[in-house]
Amino acid sequence: MKFEDQQQHRQQPSIVKLLKFQYNSFLSCLLFLVLGIGLGFYLSSYLKEITFNLQLNQLSFLPPLSKSTPPPPTSISGQPPPPFISDQPPLSISDQQEETAASLIRKISSPFLVPNYTNSQNFTQNWLKEFLRPPKVMHDMEDEELLWRASMVPRIKEYPFKRVPKVAFLFLTKGPMIFGPLWERFFRGHRGLYSIYVHSHPFFNGTVPKRSVFYGRRIPSKDVRWGDMNMVEAERRLLANGLLDISNERFVLLSESCIPLFNFSTIYNYLVNSLETFVESYDLPGGVGRGRYHRRMRPQITLEDWRKGSQWFEMDRFLALEVIADRTYFPVFRRFCRGSCYGDEHYLPTFVTMKFWNRNSNRSLTYVDWSKRGPHPASFQRTDVTVEFLERLRNATTCEYNGHITNVCFLFARKFLPNALDRLLKFASPVLKF
Numbered sequence: 001m002k003f004e005d006q007q008q009h010r011q012q013p014s015i016v017k018l019l020k021f022q023y024n025s026f027l028s029c030l031l032f033l034v035l036g037i038g039l040g041f042y043l044s045s046y047l048k049e050i051t052f053n054l055q056l057n058q059l060s061f062l063p064p065l066s067k068s069t070p071p072p073p074t075s076i077s078g079q080p081p082p083p084f085i086s087d088q089p090p091l092s093i094s095d096q097q098e099e100t101a102a103s104l105i106r107k108i109s110s111p112f113l114v115p116n117y118t119n120s121q122n123f124t125q126n127w128l129k130e131f132l133r134p135p136k137v138m139h140d141m142e143d144e145e146l147l148w149r150a151s152m153v154p155r156i157k158e159y160p161f162k163r164v165p166k167v168a169f170l171f172l173t174k175g176p177m178i179f180g181p182l183w184e185r186f187f188r189g190h191r192g193l194y195s196i197y198v199h200s201h202p203f204f205n206g207t208v209p210k211r212s213v214f215y216g217r218r219i220p221s222k223d224v225r226w227g228d229m230n231m232v233e234a235e236r237r238l239l240a241n242g243l244l245d246i247s248n249e250r251f252v253l254l255s256e257s258c259i260p261l262f263n264f265s266t267i268y269n270y271l272v273n274s275l276e277t278f279v280e281s282y283d284l285p286g287g288v289g290r291g292r293y294h295r296r297m298r299p300q301i302t303l304e305d306w307r308k309g310s311q312w313f314e315m316d317r318f319l320a321l322e323v324i325a326d327r328t329y330f331p332v333f334r335r336f337c338r339g340s341c342y343g344d345e346h347y348l349p350t351f352v353t354m355k356f357w358n359r360n361s362n363r364s365l366t367y368v369d370w371s372k373r374g375p376h377p378a379s380f381q382r383t384d385v386t387v388e389f390l391e392r393l394r395n396a397t398t399c400e401y402n403g404h405i406t407n408v409c410f411l412f413a414r415k416f417l418p419n420a421l422d423r424l425l426k427f428a429s430p431v432l433k434f
């Protein structure tokens, strides 16, 4: 009986069922219609946007380069070579490439839009130049976004254009640039061979005149405390900003109490021709060396890996990229190097010695006087600054440079007090030769 009932039900669909079916198919038709119209609207506005944005947005990447070969030896004297970013278009794109871009725009926009060739022609002509132009120093990227963008590297190592290597001077400061007038003199006449980046306290509101070399060179900054790992974060922020300019080849960290010991040409040639990086690194037994190691840093970092060294580094583009892209050792330091660990004295020496020891000189280019014991190095004031003193800093010891012995071991010195400025300016020309 039961079985028969079911059979009847199946063979004779009720009117209700039939109506329901028709109603359903009507609904799906309606749905398709609405979807179709929506899709049409969306596509047309989307394509309009593509055509428009193609001209503006395609250039927003600036991949820095990785360097595995030393930069071509460059020598400068008097007249600096023309900087890569100049007003004359240094690059010409062939007609064929231009044609390809135009046809791409036509293909994407057709049949919805008529492309505007007046705009697209200009765009193609300056393509690479625009692509390579570094963004404004003050930007809205968060640290994570900045590091990601700065970590991009072209896989073709040869440059298809003339690239003049620049030295990036990274200033980690609290407030005003106390030796500004000295640095202005140092940089004068060498535009195109250097870039300046300033990381100061985010609340610092001082300004510099428009003609100053420091004008508009402040990067988005965060609070930095002495001995804290956020000091290393600031260093990485400076490096990453410097990497956004593909011309920057060497990176030197300085503070407002640092001074140059040689003129620009001497320092430029020393850095650009160096086959090594200058990150001080040594193994120090005892409380202020190995004693700062935390055993929970194992297994990534062992006690034997632990190194100490001055925070004031100098490195090339290759190492700078590795530092900002380090996602293995830096997080370990951030987690376990706290309090009296002083990460700024250990992170780079340890990281560089573990991974890139074969290209590192293990010495710093910045002279610091630690002869007076204590947590801070000696400060030099007005009366300390004499001709003999400066001569001694310029020619004190011997060290190795590109495999030979030299007595130019320090290019910079610290820490100088603001009252030393007038004497430094006085001796700049006769002693420091600038």
Ligand SMILES: *[C@@H]1O[C@H](CO)[C@@H](O)[C@H](O)[C@H]1NC(C)=O
Pocket: 116, 117, 118, 119
């Ligand atoms: C193309 O762009 C130029 C410059 O922006 C503008 O003057 C011109 O009117 C545009 N042409 C068309 C057809 O939209």
Ligand SMILES: *[C@@H]1O[C@H](CO)[C@@H](O)[C@H](O)[C@H]1NC(C)=O
Pocket: 118, 119, 122
């Ligand atoms: C194209 O570029 C030239 C020179 O760079 C400029 O003078 C001209 O106004 C540009 N034209 C358009 C349509 O942008």
Ligand SMILES: *[C@@H]1O[C@H](CO)[C@@H](O)[C@H](O)[C@H]1NC(C)=O
Pocket: 205, 206
């Ligand atoms: C700059 O900051 C100082 C201290 O925070 C404040 O006294 C001063 O008014 C500020 N100056 C300007 C121009 O905002």
Ligand SMILES: *[C@@H]1O[C@H](CO)[C@@H](O)[C@H](O)[C@H]1NC(C)=O
Pocket: 078, 262, 263, 264, 265, 266, 432, 433, 434
């Ligand atoms: C830079 O200093 C060196 C010596 O340190 C000197 O031989 C050279 O002439 C100086 N260059 C300029 C442009 O003054």
Ligand SMILES: *[C@@H]1O[C@H](CO)[C@@H](O)[C@H](O)[C@H]1NC(C)=O
Pocket: 281, 353, 357, 360, 361, 362
């Ligand atoms: C730097 O130190 C590392 C490890 O301590 C060592 O292997 C390397 O040879 C040193 N480099 C120089 C140039 O002394």
Ligand SMILES: *[C@@H]1O[C@H](CO)[C@@H](O)[C@H](O)[C@H]1NC(C)=O
Pocket: 395, 407
């Ligand atoms: C550096 O000092 C040494 C010995 O003190 C001297 O022979 C040499 O001439 C000095 N070099 C310079 C460039 O002053």
